[in-house]
Amino acid sequence: MRTGPDGPGEDRGHMIRRRALTLLIIVLLIGIPAGYLVISANQSRDSGKDKEAKYSATGLTEGWPSKLQRRLYQVPVPHPAWHVAYYETNNWKTSRLYVQFETSTAGLDAFLAGVGVTRQDLKQGHITIGDRDQRVSGWRFPGSGAWWGLVHRQQNPAPTHDIVVDMTNPGYPWVYVVSRTVP
Numbered sequence: 001m002r003t004g005p006d007g008p009g010e011d012r013g014h015m016i017r018r019r020a021l022t023l024l025i026i027v028l029l030i031g032i033p034a035g036y037l038v039i040s041a042n043q044s045r046d047s048g049k050d051k052e053a054k055y056s057a058t059g060l061t062e063g064w065p066s067k068l069q070r071r072l073y074q075v076p077v078p079h080p081a082w083h084v085a086y087y088e089t090n091n092w093k094t095s096r097l098y099v100q101f102e103t104s105t106a107g108l109d110a111f112l113a114g115v116g117v118t119r120q121d122l123k124q125g126h127i128t129i130g131d132r133d134q135r136v137s138g139w140r141f142p143g144s145g146a147w148w149g150l151v152h153r154q155q156n157p158a159p160t161h162d163i164v165v166d167m168t169n170p171g172y173p174w175v176y177v178v179s180r181t182v183p
Contacts, residue, residue, distance in 0.1 A: 059087060059136075059137070059138050060085035060086060060087045060098065060100065060137060060138060061085060061086060061087060062084070062085050063084065063085070063086070064077060064084050064086070065077070065086040065088070065097060065099060069086070069088060069097055072097075072159075072181070073095075073097040073159050073179035073181065074114075074115065074158065074159050074161070074179060075097060075099050075115075075161075075177055075179050076110070076111055076114030076115065077099065077101055077111070078101075078103050078106075078107035078108070078110040078111045078114070079107070080103060080104060080107055081101040081102065081103045081107060082101065082102045082103070083100070083101060083102045083174075084099070084100070084101040085099070085100050085101075086098060086099045086100075087136070087137060089136065090183075092183075093182070094180050094181070094182055094183075095180065095181050095182075095183055096133070096136075096178055096179065096180045096181075097159075097177075097178075097179045097180075098133070098136065098137040098176075098177070098178055099175075099176075099177045099179070100137075100139070100174065100175065100176050100177070101174070101175055102172055102173070102174050102175075103172070103173065103175060104171065104172060105170065105171060105173070108165065108173050108175065111175060112163075115152055115161055115163070116152060116154075117150060117152050117163075121150045121152075122148040122149065122150050122163075122165060123148065123149060123150060124146075124147070124148050125147060125148075126147070126148065126149035126150065126164075127141045127147055127149055127164055128149040128150060128151045128162040128163060128164055129141065129149070129162045129164050129176060129178050130162070133162065133178045137176075137178070139176055141164060141176075145166065145168060146166060146167040146168045146170075147164055147165070147166060147167075148164070148165045148167055149162075149163060149164040149165065150163050151163075156181075156182055157181060157182065157183075158181070159179040159180055159181040160179070160180050160181070161177055161178070161179050162177070162178040162179075162180075163175065163176070163177050164176040
């Protein structure tokens with residue numbers, strides 16, 4: 001044991017315990033928050049990658065558009081409907097929802113009524129979905145085929161619908177819709 005001007009000094013064992021305790025406190029004060037930050041950063045990065053994958057998808061995605069998308073773009077996908085797929089694009093000028101599905105004749109009539117038109121509004125051979133939208137969606141409407149189409153224009157902010165119906169199998173028509181709105 002050493003002695004100093006203020007009295008007896010600490011012995012070697014006490015000094016080692018004190019330094020170990022100081023080191024432990026420093027590790028806890030720095031290590032735990034640092035570990036938390038690393039975990040939090042990884043979770044945030046993973047979440048960002050998930051969102052990036054979702055929003056960087058190009059082309060149609062199998063499945064139903066959300067109820068919100070169907071309401072905003074006024075695309076009432078009927079029941080029953082099969083092979084439903086959709087794709088949404090947004091920019092500062094125009095937002096578009098691309099939807100395709102196969103349905104029954106009653107489903108087609110229900111869809112058209114939900115949009116605000118009837119089967120009599122469809123025109124044979126009328127391809128209303130333009131080349132740009134065909135490239136974006138991956139749809140092709142070759143010259144020969146039982147294509148019927150219409151453009152349903154509405155006053156802003158209500159969307160405009162470009163609709164093409166493939167009536168090759170009249171009992172189970174395929175419906176292709178591009179609904180566009182100006183934000």
